[in-house]
Amino acid sequence: MATIYQVSEAAGVSLATVSRVMNGNARVSERTRKKVEDAMALLGYQPNAIAQSLASNRTNSVGLLVSELHGSYFGDLMSTVENVLKQNGKHVIITAGHVDEKREHEAIEFLKSRRCDALILHAEAVSDEYLKQLVDSSTPVAVINRKVDELNDNCFVVDNEQGGYLATQAAINAGHKHIAYISGPLFKKDASDRLSGHKRALEEAGITFEETSMFEGDYHESAGQEGMLHLQKHYPNFTALVCANDEMASGAMTAAREAGFDIPEQLSIVGFDNVLFSRYLYPKLTTINNPIHAMGEMAAYWVLQHVYNIKSPIPIEHLFVPEVVNRDTLGNL
Amino acid sequence: MATIYQVSEAAGVSLATVSRVMNGNARVSERTRKKVEDAMALLGYQPNAIAQSLASNRTNSVGLLVSELHGSYFGDLMSTVENVLKQNGKHVIITAGHVDEKREHEAIEFLKSRRCDALILHAEAVSDEYLKQLVDSSTPVAVINRKVDELNDNCFVVDNEQGGYLATQAAINAGHKHIAYISGPLFKKDASDRLSGHKRALEEAGITFEETSMFEGDYHESAGQEGMLHLQKHYPNFTALVCANDEMASGAMTAAREAGFDIPEQLSIVGFDNVLFSRYLYPKLTTINNPIHAMGEMAAYWVLQHVYNIKSPIPIEHLFVPEVVNRDTLGNL
DNA sequence: GAGTGTTGTGTAAGCGCTTTCAAATTTAAA
């Protein structure tokens, strides 16, 4: 593998000059530039990114932490972020934290040790304290889908409370009065926010919230099935079920079907996230759009602007608005 | 950010000694080791991976090329590879090639410029020639889901011909005689192999293959819908439809439902890949398992063994066997 | 006590680049 030294020799110029034509930042005469480029082509020269990074203290790579590498939600996020950054010549190093404090911590430390120029984090398990510390350190950090007090400028979040409100309101508007709810794990901020929204919508409609109408799941599909079974037993007669994410909605649909319910004739279901596969479900799931795509894009632009001085083509915003996606699982009563 | 120099000073030893305790390879006395470790802890020292890589010519990272960052198929692949490698202290740098020759090429060059110790490629668009060249270069390469002649040792593939055979055979065994087929893009080896298998199964059952019974799609969901429409027009009366992947099967199911068919009572459908969402489909899709998980795992172990001299816990194999996954979309005639 | 191994540590030369500074060259102005 050719080095810059061999190029400089072949071109009959100094290292510095070769470096200059590579980076295109300083002035080099047309004639020398040509000589160098020819030499590069001749040798099939490919700069060593590692050495460049060490010397320039710039890696041109940004670290991305997601919870899992599979699943539509994160697939969407990764795709978006990579697209925006790659278009601007930056590269993404992706790691998974698996919603585990230790593993998230390690993943972030790994990204830092690779000297990423910036981090985009979908961190669920590490503490607010740790995130604050991170932001105070030298690496710029964007946080996705998590609101941390005092870190407003770094956070990109959807209004989960409003989303929960919209989901339940949609059911109420369709005439439902007995609305069950399958929540996400309440230690997660997004789950508790969504639940708050649900309660607000009920209250606004003059319906009192009953503890038995709710089941706390873990966001996985199986929790949807368990929840459905649990609710049938402890809160029978509900005509609509709001789920805190699409995975659980899918599980609930399966369980409902097995129990003989027609959807939406006998039971309405509303999900949350508008994950890709919610279109594949049958009937197609009515859900709340979680603008994960928009958030990822925004975080990427924020990084480009703050770290690389590349102006964002869209104004930077931090709060995103959820919307109802009307499909086929919510029926009128 | 503390450097090795500051650690050495704080510990009262030389750079070399600090380096030795970091790498744990050379002998260091207990006393000095303790001193150095204390100094590291005190300073919150974190080695600079970039500098380490440059000096040691080892990055401890392996590059992974996938076609897309979203979708179950690649999600599964990324997760598996990352898991195996991370467990062994290696890191993964993921890039997407988008099934485009230029972009795949660039992605691979990027991984090489990051000096990955090895590459694991799901490359669909670059030429065999290029891959051969790559294998001949200094970076070890594992190729997933693509068989390249002369590169048997580097390839990890499923027997697509056999898979196609099994899918159609399953339909035949269920009593079907008029079997339509929605193929993948035939310039792709896997697509043409699957089709060959389909034809072999027909032939073996004494059914003659008719050109009109087949539609060539592009592996996307929409092609399933188009294909269904096309086949209804040009090859009516088919009672079973075999699709070259699950995405297209899903599209075909939607189209079939819209056309009023009951599945599987009036129309049987068989997919291919056994992608995660095939479980979410309703009815649950009968399909062929593509052991992408096993292949990714194997490729990762191969890398560990060949590049890092870490013995693989399972024997290295290169050819994987597809299997029928019986679920609910194939009915008996 | 001289010779021979061990073991632990330090010195210094890189790894392949970037970047400052100064020198050399060209261009423009007088």
Place this chain on the structure above:
DNA sequence: TTTAAATTTGAAAGCGCTTACACAACACTC
């Protein structure tokens, strides 16, 4: 022409680490 200013180039000092190599220090043998 001569001189100053602007432009182009090269020399060399790092970036933070690894790793030969050399050298002490110590424990053995005979």
